[in-house]
Amino acid sequence: MPKRVVCREAGHDCDFSVQSEDEAELIEFVQQHAETMHNLQLSESDVRGLAVSV
Numbered sequence: 001m002p003k004r005v006v007c008r009e010a011g012h013d014c015d016f017s018v019q020s021e022d023e024a025e026l027i028e029f030v031q032q033h034a035e036t037m038h039n040l041q042l043s044e045s046d047v048r049g050l051a052v053s054v
Helices: 023-038 044-050
Strands: 003-006 017-020
Touching (some): 003 023, 017 023
16 A cells, blocks of 8 residues: 655655555665755655555
């Protein structure tokens, strides 16, 4: 089942979103975005907590 993370839904004024069937890919994209754009370090668990099924 695909999952999605939307930055704005995580409380940021940011239009980034990503959706993927591959959880590892989703986690990698979200971690890279969080570090590059928001100077945040997110664990895999953090990202899983933000992901919603679509």
